[in-house]
Amino acid sequence: MAAAMLKMAIVAACIALALLSMGPPAAMADIQDDCRATCRGLCDGFGTNTCNNIIAIAPAVLNNINFFFTTCKVRVTGLCASFCVTTCSLNTVTPASPPPPPCKP
Secondary structure, three states, X not given: OHHHHHHHHHHHHHHHHHHHOOOOOOOHHHHXXXXXXXXXXXXXXXXXXXXXXXXXXOHHHHOOOOOHHHHHHHHHHHHHHHHHHHHHHOOOOOOXXXXXXXXXX
């Protein structure tokens, strides 16, 4: 019994050392954090505009439903953010590059 516990402790120690020696997490977390920061504002505005446009189709009905705008915005913003972060973290969308330097005559 004691031998089995000793073997398990040795294996656990080896696994812990292997995991600790890997260093900090991969850069993917940084990319996703950057993408979330970029997408949050874009999707918040998109959700607001989309829901306002939906309300404009039938304002007499939808303005009387108190929770409609909030529910709509949460759902649209969530879908947008999920799509945006996934696309952004695949590196298929790059941030705007700075303009080229002016030409010298």
